[in-house]
Amino acid sequence: MKFRKLSATHFGCVDRAEMTFGPGLNVLFGPNDLGKSTLAASLRCALLLPHTSSASAPYVSWSRDELPEVTLDLHVAEQTLRVFKRFGRVGGSALLHEMVDESTWSVLAKSRSVDQKLRDAIGWGLPRAGGRGQKGLPESFLTTALLGEQADVERILRAALSDDKSDEVYSRLSEIVGGFAEDPRVRAVLDVVQKEVDRAFDKSGKRRRGRGSPFKDVAEKITRARDELAELTTRLRETEAVEEQSLSLARARDEIAAEVARLVDTLRDAEEASDARAAEKEKRATAQRLRSELTRLREDDARLEAAQHELEETEALARDVEERVAALQERLKRSQERDGEESRRALSRRRTDREDARAQAEAALHALQRCRVTRDALRDATARLEDIKTREADADRAFRAAEATSREAKRRVEQKRLAGARAALMSAKAAKANADAKRRALREAAPDAPDAEVLRDLETTLRALSVARAKTAVGVEARLELARAYRLTLVRDGKKTSLETESITTKADGELKIEIAGVGTLTIRGGQSESHAEAQNLEAQLNEFESRFPRDDEEDREAWARGLRARAQEAETFAARQETLRKELEHQEGVAALLSDHAREVELRAAQLKELGGAEDADLDATLAALEAEERDSALALKRMATTRTEAVVALAEASAIDAAARAAVEAARAAAGLTNQDTDLAVLLDRAKTDLAAREREVEASNAELDGDEGSEQDLARALDDAMAERDAVQQALSRARAIVAERSREEERDTQARALQAELDALDLADEEEVGSDEIDLDDIRAQLARAREDLDDRDAELRKTEGALSQVGGAMVREQHRAVRLALKDLEERERELEIDFRAQRLLLMTLQEVEQERGGHVGRAIGQPVSERFEQLTAGRYKNVVLADALTAEGISAAGATRDVNRFSVGTREQAATLIRLVIAEQLGAPLLLDDHLTQTDDTRLSWFRHALREFAERTQIIVITCRPEDYLFASDLPDDATFKDSAGGLVRAIDLEKTITRA
Amino acid sequence: MVVKVLHTADWHLxxxxxxxxxxDELELSRARFLAIERIFALAIQHQVDAVLCAGDLFDAPLPKERHWHALVELFAKHADKLPATYLLPGxxxxxxxxxxxxxxxxxxxxxxxxxxxxDRPNSEFTINDEAVLYATPCQSHAGELDLAMRLPAREEGDTRVRIGMVHGQTFDMPGHQTNFPIDPEAVRVRGFDYLALGDTHAYRVLASAGDDKDAPRAPVVYPGSPEPNTFGEPGAGHVALVFFPRDRGRRPIVRRERVGRFTWRDETVRSLTALRTIATESLADTVLRLRVEATLDAPSHHEATRLLEGIAGDxxxxxSAAVxxxxxxxxxxxxxxxAWVDALPESLRETANRLRALANxxxxxxxxxxxxxxxRLAGQ
Structure with a gap:
């Protein structure tokens, strides 16, 4: 590294200084209080001090209200750099340029980044610029060794390389001075490994990521693969979610389909069971009929037995009657022979009258008997009617109970719905609150920001202004000489400063204005007036922009424009957010409207509930299903009740008809019996009729007896005969009847056959057990309703499934799964490759470090390496008096060998110590190829040793740049080296440059 | 013969x-088109009256243009010789x-x-005067409809050979629920002489022997994929050639014909010897997944690595393996x-020893x- 040029302005006591350094020994001389040390400080500040550091305060201009400025050109690592710094917390600035060619510089860094860039370039092991706890000039071993201040001997001797935060300097020194790796195989290994390590890691040991980094390719591929995988993961999740949903729906659908199938089976079974039950009932009716038939047949048998007995009695009677008739005929024959016709006719008339009376009595009795039969029928009908009425009343009560249950169920269901609706109402309120919040957010004022068009105009104007200013920035310089000191206000390129002086030389890039208090103003502008006009015009436009979008005083236009861009971006984001909010608001307003409808429904349901009566049930959720079932059951019960009721009504109608018919029959019977309406007691009437009949029969009997008793009377005999004959006829008739009945006995076999047939038929009916048939009614309607609901459910599931299948066609399916797997595996491979690379290069670094360590141990430490040339020169300087300067590995001076022993440096004279320190610095600078600044370092050195140094410095200067600042130039220069009237003079073939600071420095 | 057809499916282009x-991906992709070439050649060689392609010819509803265009070109190339060909969406x-x-x-x-x-449900195509084809396409990636059961039933007096063609999985296959389930009884219930299916990648004929009295009278056939799509599809790589004799009392003759090139093998070796054996095998038409589960010293490990490189290529x-x-x-x-560390320089030996200490x-x-x-590096 070499310094090329230094320029300082308003730097402490130096108002202005400018010099160009030679490549070798530069001796800058001048009298005391000229500002030599300030000049040295300006060089240190240019190189090391951040422009905003408070440590620049001592260098504020002594005479002017200007910030100290320094510009340093230097050549380092094949680059020529120019660092410019204006020191000050406010108004300070820094720029780092790289020289493209002699007249062209390109900006490498600005402001705060200048220092780090510079430190990276010079590589003196300096801490990171802007790090914590840094104040003033940063310190490192090399800043002390190479740029150390005047008479800082102790510090130089005690400066330890190990205090540096970075081991960069140590490594470089080790490498440079170690003299190791002499074996070519070791050297070759080191070279290759070093190259590989440098390729992979930067100076701070971090992985390189930029161009040429071996990690870059795989890192980029990993980034791409991760991005791709993230996208595919999202798509895969969508696919899996849809698949899961589809599968779940398909399963649910299958379950419902199974339920439908089960219900279909159940319905079929139930219908079959119902049919079977109906058939069973029919069979039972048939059986009942057959049993009645059998009973009747058995009763007939009993009746036949009685009739047989009666027949036998009647035949006996008939025989008696026949005998009596025969006897009477015999007597009548004899009587006729003895009585007259007249007497017989009288007897016969009386008998006929009595028989008529008896016939009438018999007719009345028969009428009454018919009447009793009818009455019995009427009683049966009335009883049946009563029964039906009772059943009807029961049905009505059940109906009313079912209605009440249904109403209760409805009430509870309504109550639940009300609860749901109220929940919806709460949601509506929440949605409304949300919507209100969004509405409030929408009402937020949009940030004040230029729109895209304005921003474009602004940027166009800024660019145009930059161009216009470039046209006027041609550089102007003015020198003003006044008769006396005036208060001057200088405005250079818009920057104002004030001072009081009688002469001034100043320059500006574009415009320079000098206001002389009380005299007038001189304005000098570079460039063409059109350019100025254009710039002015553009300034006016910018002012207009600034009036719309105000700019802070301390804010430059660039920052202002950046701020506006950021605000415009914010405004865009804000607008997008507003749009989103507006959409959300629309949606939520829709939701709120919907929920408002729910709210109205709430009120309606509440009213309905109130009508239904009863308090709200607190825990309806758990019982809702039961209630709905109850409601369904109630509906079914109602339906059954209604059926029963209808049946009852029909039965009642039938019963009423029967009642009417029975009453009509009674009336008819009464009429037939010749009863009046007053004869209401049929039994009494019947008894009376029977009594009457008995009396009549007795009368007939008496007549017969009269006839029988009057054997002598022909008429009596004839009557007796008639009676007997009538009796005989009656008996004959009874006999005929009895015979007819008995004759039926001859059909007994037929009846037995009939009875067996009936029994067989009865047996063939194969009646099921009561339990088997069951007594519960099968509710087919209920099963059909369940089936209908299940089918509706199935349709719903099918629709959902179709919808999901539609969604499935929108996702990636197996293709995405394949791609996801491929990318995942590829990413795994890439990550493995990256790990391998990492291990590979870490291994290279480990190899390098281990090998360096071994080599250093073998080749000796840096201290010994540096100490050797120092000792050699020190021995020369002291003419062999002191032999060896002992340096620790961290380059701290441990001691000096004198009189056969190593002695602490503090035991030597100040002059000897400063000479030793200077030698150490020279050797370090020589080894590193770094410039060395010596600010009057040999003040305590005698002429003899100064003479030695004069030569030694020239020798060192052949390999490194040395800048000596002194008030005694003859200590370092020969007389012929000194410039006459010129500012500087080069001698020794350009190796030595003498610079007269009196001619270079303008004191403040 | 009344009619001859070639039945294929699941190309997954x-x-x-x-x-x-x-x-390797490209190699496997290309192999599908080569298999289709062989299918067409077979159809031409046997002068079949129709080629029935029972779905999943492409791996996605809208494949990349290069894939469908290559198929169009194959059809165009054989258009003058190829009989009527029916493409069914799977x-x-x-x-x-x-x-x-x-x-x-x-x-x-x-x-x-x-x-x-x-492209329509219950499409009817006359193959010749004596044979007719009924087919229904898949119109989504997944579905629960049984497309075979939806095909029209034989009308009284219809004596023609009736062939049904649908894409889906028969009930006896796992995971059928979202992949167009097909009741094999459809062949009897709907009065078909042959039910041409696609979806599963292995060749499969339902109740072909005819000994089972309850089995459907006419064959229900999956020809499978002409090239396997992954490991674990041993029955893939075929098409079905179907001959309908003039004697209507005889069942159609179904003949399995191989058209696929690759055999997909999934192997695990647990010794260097076993690995050496595989390395010497001819694997030119094999798609090999090879797991090595062994603990070897460093030289053997190195050899194993070299053998694996020889099998897989780079x-x-x-x-040596196709893929x-x-x-x-x-x-x-x-x-x-x-023992291998003994020959190393001291630094490397010491390094090896330290690493070995860390190995556990x-x-x-x-x-x-x-x-x-x-x-590896020290040996280079």
Whole structure:
């Protein structure tokens, strides 16, 4: 590294200084209080001090209200750099340029980044610029060794390389001075490994990521693969979610389909069971009929037995009657022979009258008997009617109970719905609150920001202004000489400063204005007036922009424009957010409207509930299903009740008809019996009729007896005969009847056959057990309703499934799964490759470090390496008096060998110590190829040793740049080296440059 | 013969072969087009009446132009000899709104007239007087519709050879639920003489032997991909040549024909000897994934590395394998055997000893790798 040029302005006591350094020994001389040390400080500040550091305060201009400025050109690592710094917390600035060619510089860094860039370039092991706890000039071993201040001997001797935060300097020194790796195989290994390590890691040991980094390719591929995988993961999740949903729906659908199938089976079974039950009932009716038939047949048998007995009695009677008739005929024959016709006719008339009376009595009795039969029928009908009425009343009560249950169920269901609706109402309120919040957010004022068009105009104007200013920035310089000191206000390129002086030389890039208090103003502008006009015009436009979008005083236009861009971006984001909010608001307003409808429904349901009566049930959720079932059951019960009721009504109608018919029959019977309406007691009437009949029969009997008793009377005999004959006829008739009945006995076999047939038929009916048939009614309607609901459910599931299948066609399916797997595996491979690379290069670094360590141990430490040339020169300087300067590995001076022993440096004279320190610095600078600044370092050195140094410095200067600042130039220069009237003079073939600071420095 | 057809599918043109080096990816990509050349040559040689391409001809609905353009050029090159060719969109290159199969696309415009794209459900194409093709394209990347079951059934009195062509997976395959499931019974239910399928990458004929009474009467065939797409697809690399005899009582004859070049091998070697054996094999048509799982001393390790370089090649020279993917994560250095350091200069020997001491420590992998670097560099 070499310094090329230094320029300082308003730097402490130096108002202005400018010099160009030679490549070798530069001796800058001048009298005391000229500002030599300030000049040295300006060089240190240019190189090391951040422009905003408070440590620049001592260098504020002594005479002017200007910030100290320094510009340093230097050549380092094949680059020529120019660092410019204006020191000050406010108004300070820094720029780092790289020289493209002699007249062209390109900006490498600005402001705060200048220092780090510079430190990276010079590589003196300096801490990171802007790090914590840094104040003033940063310190490192090399800043002390190479740029150390005047008479800082102790510090130089005690400066330890190990205090540096970075081991960069140590490594470089080790490498440079170690003299190791002499074996070519070791050297070759080191070279290759070093190259590989440098390729992979930067100076701070971090992985390189930029161009040429071996990690870059795989890192980029990993980034791409991760991005791709993230996208595919999202798509895969969508696919899996849809698949899961589809599968779940398909399963649910299958379950419902199974339920439908089960219900279909159940319905079929139930219908079959119902049919079977109906058939069973029919069979039972048939059986009942057959049993009645059998009973009747058995009763007939009993009746036949009685009739047989009666027949036998009647035949006996008939025989008696026949005998009596025969006897009477015999007597009548004899009587006729003895009585007259007249007497017989009288007897016969009386008998006929009595028989008529008896016939009438018999007719009345028969009428009454018919009447009793009818009455019995009427009683049966009335009883049946009563029964039906009772059943009807029961049905009505059940109906009313079912209605009440249904109403209760409805009430509870309504109550639940009300609860749901109220929940919806709460949601509506929440949605409304949300919507209100969004509405409030929408009402937020949009940030004040230029729109895209304005921003474009602004940027166009800024660019145009930059161009216009470039046209006027041609550089102007003015020198003003006044008769006396005036208060001057200088405005250079818009920057104002004030001072009081009688002469001034100043320059500006574009415009320079000098206001002389009380005299007038001189304005000098570079460039063409059109350019100025254009710039002015553009300034006016910018002012207009600034009036719309105000700019802070301390804010430059660039920052202002950046701020506006950021605000415009914010405004865009804000607008997008507003749009989103507006959409959300629309949606939520829709939701709120919907929920408002729910709210109205709430009120309606509440009213309905109130009508239904009863308090709200607190825990309806758990019982809702039961209630709905109850409601369904109630509906079914109602339906059954209604059926029963209808049946009852029909039965009642039938019963009423029967009642009417029975009453009509009674009336008819009464009429037939010749009863009046007053004869209401049929039994009494019947008894009376029977009594009457008995009396009549007795009368007939008496007549017969009269006839029988009057054997002598022909008429009596004839009557007796008639009676007997009538009796005989009656008996004959009874006999005929009895015979007819008995004759039926001859059909007994037929009846037995009939009875067996009936029994067989009865047996063939194969009646099921009561339990088997069951007594519960099968509710087919209920099963059909369940089936209908299940089918509706199935349709719903099918629709959902179709919808999901539609969604499935929108996702990636197996293709995405394949791609996801491929990318995942590829990413795994890439990550493995990256790990391998990492291990590979870490291994290279480990190899390098281990090998360096071994080599250093073998080749000796840096201290010994540096100490050797120092000792050699020190021995020369002291003419062999002191032999060896002992340096620790961290380059701290441990001691000096004198009189056969190593002695602490503090035991030597100040002059000897400063000479030793200077030698150490020279050797370090020589080894590193770094410039060395010596600010009057040999003040305590005698002429003899100064003479030695004069030569030694020239020798060192052949390999490194040395800048000596002194008030005694003859200590370092020969007389012929000194410039006459010129500012500087080069001698020794350009190796030595003498610079007269009196001619270079303008004191403040 | 009533009709002869060539059935192919799953070309997957434009497919990325992730995990391979870039030039290997290109090699594998090029191989697909060479396989298509062989397919066309086979069709011409056997004078088939139709070439049926049953989906996934491209890996995406809108592949890069260079891929579809190369295919168009292949069609153009053989246009005068190639019979009618039917391109069916599959689930990868589904007939979506952005698909290159859409009517009016540049791809369609450049295709010869003999190449037909199945761009409508239940499309019917007459192959000749006695044979007809029914096909339905995939219109999305996934779906649950059984496209085969949706093809029209044989009408009474229709005695022609009926061929169905769809893309999807039969029920007996895992993961069928989203990939257009196909009931193999469709061939019987819909009255087809042959069901040409695409999707699975291995050659597969369902119930071809005909001994199973419950098996479908007509063949249901996956020809597979003409070149394998990944490791573990041993049945890939074929097409199906199908001959329909005039005797309608006989089943069609399905013949598997190889058209692929590459065999994909997945090998693991556990000794230097095994590695040496593989290194001497002819691998010119092999895509090799080789895992080395061995612990070797530094010289053997070095030899193994050289052998692997010989197999895989690099950017400057081809390896013995057509394409190789080498996995050496399990190739370890044996630090017990350390005689090789004796010949090193003292500094390097000391360095080796220090690294060896670190080899069993926390960052042993780095130390072992450093030893390998040292062995390599010191030997150069």
């Amino acid at each position: 434009g497919r990325r072969f992730r995990g391979f080096r870039e030039h 689930n990868h290159d589904a007939l979506t709104a952005s698909s290159l199969y859409r009517e009016g696309s540049e791809f369609r415009r450049l295709l010869p007239d003999s190449v037909r794209v199945v 950017d400057t020279a081809r390896g 190789a993917m080498i996995k050496t994560e399990q190739l370890q250095l044996d630090t017990q055997e350390f 420590g926390e960052d042993g992998a780095t130390a072992r790798r450093a030893l390998l670097h040292l062995h």
